[in-house]
Amino acid sequence: MADLDSAFREYYPPSREQRQAAMTEGMVCLDTNVLLDAYRFNPRVRDELLVVLEKLSNRLWVPHQVAFEFHKNRINVISDQAKSYTDALKSLEEFRGHFAENIISKIGHLGRTVALTKAEGEDIVRPILAGINSTIQEIGALQQRHGVHLDMITNDNVLARLESLLKGKVGDPYTAEDEEKERQEAQRRIDNKLPPGYADASKSDPHGDYLLWSQILREAKIRNAPILFVTRDGKSDWFRREKGQTISARVELIREARETAGCELIAMSTQTFLLHAREYLDAQVSDELLREVEKFPEPEDDLQPNSSARQSGDEVTFMTRVALHYLLKEIESERSRLRSLTSQAQRQMDHYSHLLEESDSPLERSVIEDQRGDSEDRLTALRRRIRQLSQTKNFLRSPVVINEGNSVGYPREHLERVLSIIGSQIIMRGLAARESEIAVTEDESDPRLPGTWI
Structure with a gap:
């Protein structure tokens, strides 16, 4: 006869012992957004994240689907980062032009109205232009420090670092026949609202999440080790939430990991993973890194070049x-x-x-x-x-x-x-x-x- 906890273990939040085992012994699988975030961090924070991942050694593993999505979207992310600087600088340049064209004449009118001297009028204009120019220079300097620019498309030091980190740690692809079968299963899950992947039904490739999940299960069965899945994707087809609180991975996924691969599953956000790395791996994780991770929104648009957020x-x-x-x-x-x-x-x-x-x-x-x-x-x-x-x-x-x-x-x-x-x-x-x-x-x-x- 079963016990209350053992028969329904998937409904319980991960225990401290389970989290520690996953962090110190488990197969740590990264989602695509974790790899792409390396381009979003400033260099110091980026290095800190990669050093933490290096501590995992051979326990770090990436599904073939994740590697595919990373390469498919890498240039888009680089372009978006470069465009962020371009847009900011363009807005300030336009404002500077608007100021020169319209506001200076109004200040001249003000000077004639209240009898300002020429020197007093110049004293008003000078700090405004200096402030705009200073901000433009600050953003340019920040872009240089960030180190992400369009030249990286052909000369990418971040990619070189990731290639070194993941050498021999990327899963094999499916055969064409196996992939077709997995995509049929992915569609069945979407049609029946079964995790994972049904929340991506509107994407150009709605099967991506299930493909990486099935590849994780395949590798976990070979390794016979707990699965620790790290993602910035907080959608409901990956995580179980109750009253606004994230409890664990979806119950169905925890059960499937046990039945299919014979192992435990723990899913963590990037921020939670870094907090546990500080505790269980003795990793140097700064508060700045945690803040950088926290401010990123959920990556609904990472794999959608023409996303609604950019169209909005x-x-x-x-x-x-x-x-x-x-x-x-x-x-x-x-x-x-x-x-x-x-x-x-x-x-x-x-x-x-x-x-x-x-x-x-x-x-x-x-x-x-x-x-x-x-x-x-x-x-x-x-x-x-x-x-x-x-x-x-x-x-x-x-x-x-x-x-x-x-x-x-x-x-x-x-x-x-x-x-x-x-x-x-x-x-x-x-x-x-x-x-x-x-x-x-x-x-x-x-x-x-x-x-x-x-």
């Missing part, structure tokens, strides 16, 4: 976010400067209030009241600008949900608004820098104010 208008890629990061730092710096001026203005107003309490001369009190009124106006303007900067910062840090909630990013029209606001904030900083004298806007709802564009 999400024009601001990761590197454009880097550009926004530097500009957000400018806004925060301006907020800090204005807070300091606000404190000074408040102290000055308190000083005039104290003088009013002590003065008995009507003429003196009249002068002090005028001075106190000027300080109060200045304090009001400072607080208004701090509030506008806070609103703008919150706007820039709030992504827009697109693609029916499945993707988060900045559509092109949102980016144009973002860049307009950032440019206006820099202009405001240049104006505010004129001997710390801040003009008072007559109406807080003045449409020229960046804060009201939100």
